[in-house]
Amino acid sequence: MRERQDRWTEVRRGAGYLLGTLPAAMALLTVLPLFVVGVLTSGLPWVLRPLGESADWHRRRAAGLLGAPVDAPASADRRAAPPRGFAAAWRHAMRSPETRRLLRWLPTAIGTGLLAGLAAVLFLGMAVGGVIMAPIRPVFDLESSFGYVGLASIPLDLGQSLVGAALTWWLLPRLARWHAGVCLAGLEPSAEERLAERVGELTESRAGVLDAHGAELRRIERDLHDGAQARLVAIAMRLGVAREQLPEDDGRLATLLKEAHEGAEEAMTELRDVIRTIYPPILADRGLEGAIAAVAARSAVPVEVDCAELGELPPAVSAAAYFIVTESLTNAAKHSGADHARVRLTRSDDRLLVEVTDDGVGGVDEARGTGVVGIRRRAAALDGSVLVTSPAGGPTEITVELPCGS
Structure with missing residues (x-):
């Protein structure tokens, strides 16, 4: 008895799920011409917003049927205002992984939704229609689907109802779970x-x-x-x-x-x-540019400083850049025999580029403890990179990239 009740619950939930899926799939068909219009008029981001909401609705329904946890949708890109211009709006929309998932999921949702929804309507129609039409046909002398009239059509209608009931009982819940699984798989992020x-x-x-x-x-x-x-x-x-x-x-x-x-x-x-x-106090007083200028003024080797507009930098990045320049100039003064050095700081988007060059003898060997190991450790702590070019006879170039974005 308990198993029958559970089975009836599965049939009821599966039927409700698929009967809601059919009109939803038909509604998604209207997105296709809107999508084409969006592509032609650079309105793609505005089309993707209702598509994303629809996908969230399908995700919640499918997860509710399967009893699976619902991942929070990445909707930040939908709320953000798209840039102007066709090319910029297209790149902005297609750069989002969620957008690519939605565009892959859309044809699958339409195809499987129509197929599963129509199958559910067919199963339920056979089960209910046969029972309804069996007493009606003899009264009104209606012809059945198989050409029989009157009382002769009753066994066929009841047989059709039994077949529909069997399909509804055994196949419809499996069909609903299959569609829900396909829906979740299409909306789930890849590895x-x-x-x-x-x-x-x-x-x-x-x-x-x-x-x-x-x-x-x-x-x-x-x-x-x-x-x-x-x-x-x-x-x-x-x-x-x-x-x-x-x-x-x-x-x-x-x-x-x-x-x-x-x-x-x-x-x-x-x-x-x-x-x-x-944390060098001079960084707080003068900023990174002023601190580097002070280091260059104190250096035993004449130093040319070239600092572009760096903007606001995280304190940890400023401190790392300061110590990297300080250690590089100290190494140049102690080991290279250089007559001149150059420090250049530039910023590109979310990367700070620190370049220190000297005209010394070159031949930097990190195994001998020339200070480059410490520079690498400081850069690695911030997920930065270090490139050292120091052929015998010079010059020595140390290039450090530090992430400085949020």
């Missing part, structure tokens, strides 16, 4: 699309982490600069005043004050170095 979406999510989360990391570095730098360093300065000043007021022949106490004073000054020097390695 490559899922990977691309995951990469996009990770890129966004990484950008957020980098921004938070940069903000935290600046907070630590401010806390150390305004807190610990200020207190060390105050301590050093008090110790200096105490030394001045203490007689020089006060033996052991004068020695201890001198050691404490010198220790406080050494601690301040070490703390300043730590602050510079955490």
